[in-house]
Amino acid sequence: xxxxxxxxxxxxxxxxxxxxxxxxxxxxxxxxxxxxxxxxxxxxxxxxxxxxxxxxxxxxxxxxxxxxxxxxxxxxxxxxxxxxxxxxxxxxxxxxxxxxxxxxxxxxxxxxxxxxxxxxxxxxxxxxxxxxxxxxxxxxxxxxxxxxxxxxxxxxxxxxxxxxxxxxxxxxxxxxxxxxxxxxxxxxxxxxxxxxxxxxxxxxxxxxxxxxxxxxxxxxxxxxxxxxxxxxxxxxxxxxxxxxxxxxxxxxxxxxxxxxxxxxxxxxxxxxxxxxxxxxxxxxxxxxxxxxxxxxxxxxxxxxxxxxxxxxxxxxxxxx
Numbered sequence: 001x002x003x004x005x006x007x008x009x010x011x012x013x014x015x016x017x018x019x020x021x022x023x024x025x026x027x028x029x030x031x032x033x034x035x036x037x038x039x040x041x042x043x044x045x046x047x048x049x050x051x052x053x054x055x056x057x058x059x060x061x062x063x064x065x066x067x068x069x070x071x072x073x074x075x076x077x078x079x080x081x082x083x084x085x086x087x088x089x090x091x092x093x094x095x096x097x098x099x100x101x102x103x104x105x106x107x108x109x110x111x112x113x114x115x116x117x118x119x120x121x122x123x124x125x126x127x128x129x130x131x132x133x134x135x136x137x138x139x140x141x142x143x144x145x146x147x148x149x150x151x152x153x154x155x156x157x158x159x160x161x162x163x164x165x166x167x168x169x170x171x172x173x174x175x176x177x178x179x180x181x182x183x184x185x186x187x188x189x190x191x192x193x194x195x196x197x198x199x200x201x202x203x204x205x206x207x208x209x210x211x212x213x214x215x216x217x218x219x220x221x222x223x224x225x226x227x228x229x230x231x232x233x234x235x236x237x238x239x240x241x242x243x244x245x246x247x248x249x250x251x252x253x254x255x256x257x258x259x260x261x262x263x264x265x266x267x268x269x270x271x272x273x274x275x276x277x278x279x280x281x282x283x284x285x286x287x288x289x290x291x292x293x294x295x296x297x298x299x300x301x302x303x304x305x306x307x308x309x310x311x312x313x314x315x316x317x318x319x320x
Contacts, residue, residue, distance in 0.1 A: 001065075003132045010140045014056040014173065014182055016200035024073055024128035027057045027121065029183055031198045047185050054121035055081075055158035056150075056169045056182025060143075064114045065136030069107040070129045074098050079124035080294060081158050085165035086110075087118040090174055095163055098122055116141065118174070120165040123158025124186075147201060148178035152209035155249065156184025160298030168299065171308035176315065178205065189213045189221070192229035197237055205242050205320065206234070209282075212248040212297065215263040216256055223263060227270050235274055242278075244320050245271050246311070249282040253296030278318050285310040 003011075005025050009018050012027060019026045028035060030051055038048040053075075068086070076082060077098050086094040086108045096106050110117070121127050150156055150169055158167030165174075173180040181201050190210050210230075214221045234243070247264045264283070271277045285307050286292050292303030299307055314320075 001134045001137070003134070003138070008059065008132060011059045011061045011138075013058045013060050013143060014180060016181070016198065021128060024130045025132075026052075026126075026128045027054055028052070029054070029056060029181060031196075031200045033196060034194075034198070037194070037196070046187060049075075049126075050154075050157070050186040052126045053124060053157060053186070054127045055123035055156075055164070055167065055184060056173065056180065057121040058170070058173070059119040060117070060141055062114055062116050062139040062141060063110075063134055063136055064112075065134035065138070066110050066112060067107065067135045068110065068117070068119075068133070069105060070132040071103075071105050072127055072129045073103045074122065074128075075102070075126040076122075076124055077102055079159070080298075081123035081161055081164045081167060082125050083120075083122060083163045083165075084127070085120040085163055087120070087165065087174070088115050090116070090118065092165065098125060098127075120170055123164045123167055143179045145177055145179040146204035148172075148180045148205045148207060149198065149201065149203035150180060150182055150184065150207045150209065152184040152207075153188040153213050154184065154186035155212075155298055156182060156209050157186055158182070158184070159186060160294045161301040161304040163301070166301055166304050168304050168308040168311065171305065172312065175308070176312050184209070187213055190223070190226040190230040192226065192233040195230070195233045195237060203238070203241060205244070206238060207244045207246065208234075209246040211263055211267055212251060215248065216254070216259050218259075224266050227266055231270050231274065231277070235276070240276070242276050242320065243274075244278050244280060244315070244318075246280045246285065247282040249286050249299070249307070250288045250292075251297045252290065252293060278320060280311065280314045285314065
């Protein structure tokens, strides 16, 4: 049985819409209005391309099929977390690594009987697929959980861990009470002018995880003004939506601790102005240990799991 775009739309999680492009199906995390905005020549910094990466996107359904296969094209190969991960009943079963082949085929063998299948897309690549085929039937699974929008940088996008499914966002989507939309972009910073209502995904909760990029750009980026304007704009758009802000995580690469702490305290001071924002201190969520970082900035597999677990604990304690 070959599944078309209309069926895959029902099975997709962490997306706003799907589109057919040159014979392949593309999966988008941003609304059509946001994608159109990012297509403007003035929107640079590489963000327009990284926004199309498939971090946090997954397919979820029940099936009695013993084989799943599809063709793909990808934009990147050797980055970390560039894997397609298959979970059965929320347990890791198989991993396909996108290495040299930016165009190829994925095949997964599954056990007998009906089971819940989740397929996680790569975090640091644009993955498009075609010919998604099962040798059995399928059932769509409705996600009735409240919707959580997470706005962040490459850490939210999923850079760092060895496989895509163990990014902190993917762990939240798998183990916590929210249907999560990952809007993390590599290199992203506080940009109030980018904020707009997402008509395709109307969040019940919003989480912000920004602040480590450009923290030391004193001459080229007004950090304090950007943070102030960002939260003012965000609360204009979503005045009644509860929000959680995670301040920057500990880093070892190019660390000016005095400046870094000033940035963290700037975020905390701005968030304190709003009754609907709670703040999670990033320095307390992931251990100050080189093992927790893959490259001095991004969480390793160990760090990502630790971050997700501590973040879920914080959310539960604060009823978020």
